[in-house]
Amino acid sequence: MSDIVERYDVPKQLFWLHGPRSGPAVEYEARTGLWNVYGYPELIEILGDPATFSSDTMRVTPKELLPSEDEFSLQGFITQIDPPEHGRLRKLVSSAFTRKVVADLEPRIAELTHELLDAARERGRFELVTDLAYPLPVIVIAELLGVPSSDRALFKEWADGLFERDAEISLKQSVEQSKAEFEATMKPWNEMSAYLAAHAAERRRHPRADLLSRLVEAKVDGERLPDDQVVNFAILLLLAGHITTTMLLGNTVLCLDAFPEQQDKVRADRSSIPAVIEESLRFMTPFALLGRSTTRETRLGDATIPADQMLVAWLSTANRDPRQFADPDLFDPGRDPNPHLGFGRGIHFCLGAPLARLEGRIALDILLDRFATLRTDPEEAVQFIPSPSLTGVRRLPLIQ
Numbered sequence: 001m002s003d004i005v006e007r008y009d010v011p012k013q014l015f016w017l018h019g020p021r022s023g024p025a026v027e028y029e030a031r032t033g034l035w036n037v038y039g040y041p042e043l044i045e046i047l048g049d050p051a052t053f054s055s056d057t058m059r060v061t062p063k064e065l066l067p068s069e070d071e072f073s074l075q076g077f078i079t080q081i082d083p084p085e086h087g088r089l090r091k092l093v094s095s096a097f098t099r100k101v102v103a104d105l106e107p108r109i110a111e112l113t114h115e116l117l118d119a120a121r122e123r124g125r126f127e128l129v130t131d132l133a134y135p136l137p138v139i140v141i142a143e144l145l146g147v148p149s150s151d152r153a154l155f156k157e158w159a160d161g162l163f164e165r166d167a168e169i170s171l172k173q174s175v176e177q178s179k180a181e182f183e184a185t186m187k188p189w190n191e192m193s194a195y196l197a198a199h200a201a202e203r204r205r206h207p208r209a210d211l212l213s214r215l216v217e218a219k220v221d222g223e224r225l226p227d228d229q230v231v232n233f234a235i236l237l238l239l240a241g242h243i244t245t246t247m248l249l250g251n252t253v254l255c256l257d258a259f260p261e262q263q264d265k266v267r268a269d270r271s272s273i274p275a276v277i278e279e280s281l282r283f284m285t286p287f288a289l290l291g292r293s294t295t296r297e298t299r300l301g302d303a304t305i306p307a308d309q310m311l312v313a314w315l316s317t318a319n320r321d322p323r324q325f326a327d328p329d330l331f332d333p334g335r336d337p338n339p340h341l342g343f344g345r346g347i348h349f350c351l352g353a354p355l356a357r358l359e360g361r362i363a364l365d366i367l368l369d370r371f372a373t374l375r376t377d378p379e380e381a382v383q384f385i386p387s388p389s390l391t392g393v394r395r396l397p398l399i400q
């Protein structure tokens with residue numbers, strides 16, 4: 001058992017936190033109809049070969065489990081798109097996340113962090129997720145996108161509705177189960193679509209210097225993006241831009257609570273903050289898994305996988321593969337290099353990685369300045385998100 005499991009009540013879904021896993025690196029699960037891929041070299045193979053391992057997972061989902069196209073479309077959802085269209089869409093926003101653009105956000109991120117911590121101090125209690133880890137990234141991405149950050153309670157409601165379900169990941173659920181799950185996610189999805197469509201329409205009339213204006217004005221091969229693609233891209237940015245960064249901030253503080261000797265080290269040498277952030281991404285990988293589908297029969301590890309199969313590529317377990325990382329269940333920011341897969345790998349490598357790293361670095365630096373020790377409150381429970389696809393805390397009460 002790892003130190004994290006001994007100290008906190010970690011749900012069973014986060015099985016990779018419960019210690020070393022045994023078993024093959026690639027495993028077909030008849031119950032769910034999925035190929036689970038757990039190993040590091042196998043994930044490198046998958047993420048490096050989009051022609052064999054397509055990001056379009058809808059193509060292998062049984063049609064009777066899918067909603068009709070009028071009800072739901074993932075058009076423009078860049079994580080689901082393969083080359084060559086993927087490259088064209090990615091180019092549209094990649095210039096918004098260059099190192100220089102992101103570095104210019106540093107003063108604003110620091111200012112926001114101080115404001116949020118001041119507000120928490122006035123309230124006289126400090127719960128890291130509500131008071132800092134959630135609002136900081138959501139305000140930053142809302143400002144970048146150009147939607148009012150004061151609507152963030154709505155964003156949280158939508159994100160919780162979409163992700164915080166204890167659903168099993170399966171291709172073999174019944175149509176009834178699939179419909180029930182779909183309906184549960186449709187409400188937040190539709191509300192978010194309508195909200196972003198209204199803002200996009202306004203930006204078509206009055207463009208500003210923000211990402212949403214860039215999306216509505218952008219041309220791919222001489223043509224404007226259709227409205228549903230603009231809205232879906234904006235949904236992705238709004239969700240991807242904050243949920244995982246919230247988890248990164250919470251997980252990092254949790255790791256420094258569970259491994260106090262590492263907290264002492266980083267206090268003594270702040271230049272090691274980036275290494276602490278990288279190790280947090282490896283040790284508690286926020287985005288635990290990625291979906292892929294095979295376009296042809298292929299060998300992976302010791303397995304032969306037929307064409308048109310759904311794969312679950314477990315970033316969380318690959319990041320603890322002893323073939324790649326010595327002593328993988330130890331939180332050790334001294335790993336150098338640390339080639340974790342927390343932001344994915346290859347053509348879909350996270351566009352927001354420089355932003356997430358910057359937010360992590362600034363927030364941790366300021367927390368270390370303002371808290372003589374970062375310690376969880378033994379009187380109050382730490383709560384994890386009980387989802388198999390996300391690794392993160394929902395509540396992390398700290399001693400002031």
Ligand code: HEM
Nearest residue numbers: 078079240241244245248286287343344348350351352356
């Ligand atoms: C893609 C993780 C923060 C925007 C990805 C992927 C991962 C990931 C694993 C790869 C998806 C795939 O291969 O299918 C994370 C983590 C974050 C984070 C762990 C924080 C700690 C952000 C932020 C933004 C963002 C702050 C935007 C502001 C995106 C986008 C993609 C992506 C647009 C799709 C890229 C593509 O398909 O080409 N992210 N992300 N992410 N991420 Fe992030």
